[in-house]
Amino acid sequence: MNGQDDAPVVALTQAAKHFGPVRALDGVSLQVAPGDCLGLVGHNGAGKSTLVNLINGTFGPSSGTVDFPSGAGGVRSVFQELSLCPNLTVAENLRVSHPGLKGIGWRRAARAEIGATLDAIFPGHGIDPDAEIDRLSIAERQMVEIAIGFAPRGGRARLVILDEPTSSLDEGIARQLLAHVRGFCAAGGAVIFISHMLGEVFAVASRIVVLKDGRVVADRPAAEFTRAGLLDAMGHVATEAVAQQAARTVPGEVVIRTPEGLEARRGEVVGLSGLAGHGQAAALARLYLAQTSSWRAGRGARAVFVAGDRGRDGVLPLWSILRNVSISVLRRDARRGLVDRAAERRIAGDWRGRIGIRTEDVTNPILSLSGGNQQKVLFARALASDAPVVVMDDPMRGVDVGTKQDVYALIRAEAARGRTFLWYSTETEEVCQCDRVFVFRNGRISAELTGDGITEERILEASFEMQEAS
Amino acid sequence: MSGLAKPWLWAWLAAALAFGATLALTSGRGAGELAYAAMSFGAFAAIVGLGQMLVITLGPGNVDLSIPATMTLAGTLALKVMGGEPGTAWIGLAVALAAGLGVGAANFALIWLLRLPPIIATLAASLVYQSLAIWSNRGLRIKPPPGLADFATGRVLGVPNVAWVALALAAATWLMLERSVWGRWLLASGQNLRAARLAGVPVQAVRAATYLAVAVFAGLAGYLLASFSGGAALNMGTEYLLMSIAVVVIGGSSIAGGNSNVPGVLGAALFMFLVVSMLNSYGAGAGLRNVLTGAIIIAIVIAASARRSRQ
């Protein structure tokens, strides 16, 4: 038994993957042993997803090898895009992943197995195994997804790959997951943990691997890294001081006031915070939809929207970068109902420079860009219009650090020119940069913080308070 | 996209092939008549096909199943109002277009107010329109006014008048889609309705206009077809339902929405007529004709899909 325990679960030797001219992975050698919790970090486009797909067998390497010395069973992946069937129940979804549940009475077995796994990872979860997925909240769906990844399913999970698993979870539930991962690895399982939340990576990883441009640039025990060193290795200038307090303009008159108490002044950057799924995104959507009409588009929009879920809310996939940018200003620049093509070319080219979209040609399809650059296009679309209010639905989710810094600077500059921003973010760091923060709890505003009062402690306090009492 | 890769080219190529195959039988005689017939009958398919294309561009799930009933209703009402009297052609046209507007508004009301999926809304509504047509017709076969009948069956520069109408409509539709703000809005809504709304596109107005447009196009087609055929039969629209969808897809528009192809619709309309007449010339009975028509439609879709996946 001892010999098998030492053998790595998966070993990559000079594995590379090319998609035509694109070298997504350029010769990676890596081993994951039982008991390893590998933190995998890197900016967008560094090759993390490709590496995961090589390990879980979605495709094979173009060169090099991917070996599983003790068998390929028990390798599970939990992805960022949820892969549940929304029309089936929780237990039925387990059946899809576990063909072994056969015969009469499979439902009972499925219910028991998923219930037990959920209880083990997220005590007190309150999820009914017979509930249909599309009636669960996004956090609950993520929890089910994770549980299916760790469930025995007729065997044993030997290596679980978690790709941004806490992106839809709030702090308490995320902590339960991290605790479970630590326990799982201590008992001999292996985990590959991909996250842009460096705090979590440090909390859970025994080893950290840094990917950059398809290659491994660092592979050391976690204790040998510092935060700055990690950011450095990923290839961007680390900015420890996140909030740029300088040049905060004095805001003007009130431009937004909603019945639920959201308020914003001209030139202010207003943040929405609190535990994920407590009504912030819905409040923003309500606000935007109320300010705009689906029947009329006047010459000047009153508000613009920057989506966080690019695929669902933002990107127009068949179009070029140019058309994706100009869609919001077509009416304004139109001449007798026809599109002003010179104007839209000018605007797109202008914003490519200002916001730094990495492409040679704005008439390329938008899907040719990396995720972070697509996000920049969505920002350009919003900022190109004259709308005085910019509503942002967690637009930095899953975006690399470099892009983030560029956009923060842009937001500050635009605010200084009198634009108002309403910014829902699930990262406390970002929220702390705002001039004013509304903390949401259970669909309502529980606290309004301004200036120096915006601290992580006060935000957490306002998010959690009632829950501890009950 | 290079020239040969353009999807609409294939529809025109296929039409040319069918044309050639038919003429091969007669050693080239009758080319003029065949072309004329193809343009005449193809014009009606093209007109309804253009409308259906706009609806299909709106995105998956958007299709108008009430086109045949609309054609019948518009044709019946127009002919009834004109009563065969000379000089009433414009009044008849107005009635047909107004019928189209009414149908389009009713369809969209069902879709928007009652949240019915368009397939079901237009299907259910078409039954009502069919009944309306039956009731207003009362079995009488009213002829179109002589001037109008002459126009519908006449020609200018060797091209049938109805084909000129279809061509003009196609040009206007193309211009709208390629160059106008409304066209961009329609294409955006078809790619991702929610994203378009969040980007400031007035999506409900776009949807409403599209469903109005397809019904108006169908009304126009019904008006012209009734004048062409010498009367409005109650089943005049039956074959145009499947035809309208077929010419959109064969012409290269994406069934998933957000991508339309006007020249393709024209080529496909010609092709649909030519392939049937080709089979007729080769002596195929009704059974064989149907089987081969179906097989050809499927073969073209497979070819179009294979090409698309290579891009």
Add this chain to the structure above:
Amino acid sequence: MPQRYRILLPVVSLAVLLALTFWMQPRAMSYFGLNLLFNLAVPIALATVAQMMIIMVNDIDLSLGAFVSLVACVTATWLNDAPLAGLLILAALVLSYAALGAVIHVLDLPAIVVTLGMSFVWGGLALFILPTPGGAAPGWLRSLMTVKPPLIPMAVLAAILIAAITHLMIVRSGLGTVLRGLGGNARSVARAGWNVTALKALAYGLAGLFGVLAGMALVGLTTSADANIALRYTLLSIAGVILGGGEFIGGKVSPVGAVIGALTLTLAASFLSFLRLSPDWQIGAQGAILILVLTARLLFSRRGAAA
């Protein structure tokens, strides 16, 4: 609305329509009356279940009416004259439906257009077999469709059986659950290691099977066939699935609901003739009933969402 409540609306609509029918025509409230009312519902219910199998995997079948007509023609000729050959032909038809499903998936074709083309093919084949109406129903089929079980009329019993069997097949069984999952998220079913092509072929094959049963049942009732006998089944079956609480995408279908939807549509036709509605308006009234029931569903789900 939770899945279990979605069945309420079809049940209520059927009950209301039934009550109205009995009020108009009290003599219908008998064994023979019920049998007469729902006789033709059996083939329609089978066709609706067939369409449901296709809608369950996010496609739509525009050729179902032509297919059922073809089966009817085969049944009234081959199955009657040369039963073994007839059975082989019917089996081949079921397999061809399965093959269609596989091809549509592998080549990523739009089902709406492929089935549109197939409707021409099935129609053409039917014209080969029966260029003019004719043929005769096999004796055993005729007896089966006119059997008179005690207490419950054949039509009602058949409907209950069809609903029960398909419910077990599609909702309760493991494989049926995976098929529904295919409609909900095909990518994740594929990632879990299932052969999606085989699953799609299975769904389409089931549709073909129920289509064949529909055609056979139809001939058992009408005793002869022609190439256009069931063309209206295409739109009827789509309406039946939707009436029964199904949705076009997302894999949300209900076999029991589909059968009830078919029963409701059949009943609506009879109900309209009881109303002594002018024949001009009978078609339109069917459309109006469909709209009314779906409006009711909207109101129900609004209230459910607000609760």
